[in-house]
Every structure is written in C-alpha cells, then in structure tokens.
Amino acid sequence: MDETQALSAFAALSQETRLQIVRLLVKAGPTGLAAGVIGEAVGASSSKASFHLSHLEQAGLISSRRESRSIIYSAAYPALAGLVGFLMRDCCQGHPEVCEPAVASLSTCNC
Amino acid sequence: MDETQALSAFAALSQETRLQIVRLLVKAGPTGLAAGVIGEAVGASSSKASFHLSHLEQAGLISSRRESRSIIYSAAYPALAGLVGFLMRDCCQGHPEVCEPAVASLSTCNC
DNA sequence: TCAACCTCTCAAGAGATGTTGAAATGATGG
DNA sequence: CCATCATTTCAACATCTCTTGAGAGGTTGA
Numbered sequence: 586m587d588e589t590q591a592l593s594a595f596a597a598l599s600q601e602t603r604l605q606i607v608r609l610l611v612k613a614g615p616t617g618l619a620a621g622v623i624g625e626a627v628g629a630s631s632s633k634a635s636f637h638l639s640h641l642e643q644a645g646l647i648s649s650r651r652e653s654r655s656i657i658y659s660a661a662y663p664a665l666a667g668l669v670g671f672l673m674r675d676c677c678q679g680h681p682e683v684c685e686p687a688v689a690s691l692s693t694c695n696c
Numbered sequence: 697m698d699e700t701q702a703l704s705a706f707a708a709l710s711q712e713t714r715l716q717i718v719r720l721l722v723k724a725g726p727t728g729l730a731a732g733v734i735g736e737a738v739g740a741s742s743s744k745a746s747f748h749l750s751h752l753e754q755a756g757l758i759s760s761r762r763e764s765r766s767i768i769y770s771a772a773y774p775a776l777a778g779l780v781g782f783l784m785r786d787c788c789q790g791h792p793e794v795c796e797p798a799v800a801s802l803s804t805c806n807c
Numbered sequence: 808t809c810a811a812c813c814t815c816t817c818a819a820g821a822g823a824t825g826t827t828g829a830a831a832t833g834a835t836g837g
Numbered sequence: 838c839c840a841t842c843a844t845t846t847c848a849a850c851a852t853c854t855c856t857t858g859a860g861a862g863g864t865t866g867a
Contacts, residue, residue, distance in 0.1 A: 588715065596710035599703055600825085620844060633826065635845055640824095654834055654843050669783045672776070711855085731814060744856065746815055751854095765813050765864055 586667035597644035610660040617659030697778035708755035714748045721771040728770030
C-alpha cells in the first residue's frame with residue numbers, strides 16, 4: 586500500500602455510510618452481501634448505496650461479483666490489512682509508542 | 697477511539713498535505729516542529745499550513761503549544777495508536793486475515 | 808515603545824462530494 | 838419474449854472543502 590492508495594482508503598473510510606458498509610462487510614465475511622441487503626442494513630436508498638459501494642470498490646477496500654440477479658460485495662481483506670500496515674509502518678517510524686498499544690489491543694480482538 | 701473520532705481521523709488523513717504533516721511530525725518526535733518549519737517542509741503557504749494544522753488538531757491527531765514566538769506542533773501518539781487499534785479491533789472481527797499480515801509487517805517497522 | 812517576527816483569521820472563489828428521484832441496464836423465470 | 842427484479846447511471850442541486858491573498862493578533866528584542 587503506497588501513499589496514494591492510503592489517501593483513497595482514508596477518504597473512503599471518512600464517510601459514515603461507507604464506514605458502516607465496510608464494518609458490515611468485514612463482519613459478513615468472504616461470502617459477502619448483496620447490494621440491496623447492504624443498502625437496507627445501513628438505511629440507504631439504492632442509488633445512495635450504489636454510489637458509496639462504487640466509491641469503496643474504487644478505493645480497493647471491497648470487491649464485487651455478480652451472482653444471478655444480485656451483485657455481491659465483500660471486504661477486501663488484503664487492502665484493509667495493507668492500510669493497517671501503512672499506518673503502523675509509515676506512521677510509527679522509530680516511535681514504538683504508536684505500534685505497541687495497537688498491537689496490545691489485539692488481545693481484545695476476536696481474531 | 698469511537699466511530700465519530702475515527703471518522704474525523706480518516707477525514708484528516710485523507711488529504712495529501714495533512715498526511716505529509718502527520719508523517720513529518722511522527723518522525724520529528726515529541727519535540728515537535730514550529731508551524732513555519734512544517735509549512736516550508738510540505739510546501740505550503742502560512743495560511744494553508746495553518747488551515748491544515750488546525751484541521752489535524754481538531755481531529756486530535758496532533759497537539760500544539762506556544763513556545764516564544766512560534767507555535768510548536770507535535771504528533772498525538774495515543775490518537776494514532778487509537779486509530780490503528782480501531783482499524784484492527786473494529787474491522788477484523790473474527791477475521792485474522794486482516795490483523796495478522798499487519799502485525800507481521802511490524803518486523804519491517806523501525807520500532 | 809516600536810519594528811520585526813510568526814502565526815492565525817477572514818472572505819471570496821473554485822472545485823469536489825453527497826443526495827435525490829427518475830430512467831436505463833442487465834438477468835431471470837415463466 | 839415479456840414482466841419483474843436488482844442494481845446502476847444520470848442530471849440537478851445543495852453542501853462541504855481547499856486555496857488564495859490580505860490583514861489582524863500576539864510575542865520578542867532593541
């Protein structure tokens with residue numbers, strides 16, 4: 586993940602509806618969810634959902650596949666991991682006080 | 697770090713000048729840098745630098761103190777750590793494929 | 808106190824972003 | 838092939854964001 590990709594990713598995640606969508610899709614797992622289901626879950630009209638889904642896909646944070654009538658979106662785990670890595674690698678240069686608490690918080694993570 | 701803070705932080709980091717400033721200040725360490733020095737380093741006019749510095753401070757990613765004539769900005773390490781933690785804690789629920797590569801990338805980090 | 812310094816504030820304009828509803832596209836089952 | 842379903846596309850509008858340049862606000866040394 587380079588700086589340009591990180592900028593797009595940050596921009597994508599800086600919008601409430603989109604952040605909700607990403608959280609939803611991460612929870613949903615690799616199976617993903619249909620656009621309509623996502624829109625309903627986050628309280629967005631179809632065109633609104635479509636707009637934000639496109640934005641997220643453009644940023645590389647989610648990916649899509651057609652399945653019969655529906656379009657299924659799923660989280661792009663490598664991209665999310667890349668973003669976490671960017672923040673840690675790039676932002677904590679020589680300053681373990683950034684990385685260490687973050688790594689420590691992994692113990693409260695469901696992983 | 698809650699969702700609202702994360703949204704502000706993502707918005708703050710989604711702008712090139714601001715991302716440059718954060719990276720610069722993290723490297724600079726707790727001592728920080730004067731507004732003028734920062735502006736010059738990222739090629740921004742005084743008002744432009746001031747605009748983005750305010751934005752970052754508002755988002756809680758940096759903090760300031762006056763020191764004689766200058767205003768010194770420095771990275772808010774706990775906030776950055778909180779953001780990394782948010783991404784990991786909140787986005788990798790039950791999906792180690794997000795966290796693990798990120799943690800692995802720590803080996804290439806200067807920490 | 809005054810001049811110089813450093814930074815912030817303000818208003819105006821250009822451009823990007825998000826929302827809405829209507830219409831178009833593509834896929835499916837009968 | 839047609840009616841229906843799921844989603845995207847489009848244009849219009851409002852809003853937010855960024856940039857610019859001019860000026861104001863504190864702070865210091867002479």
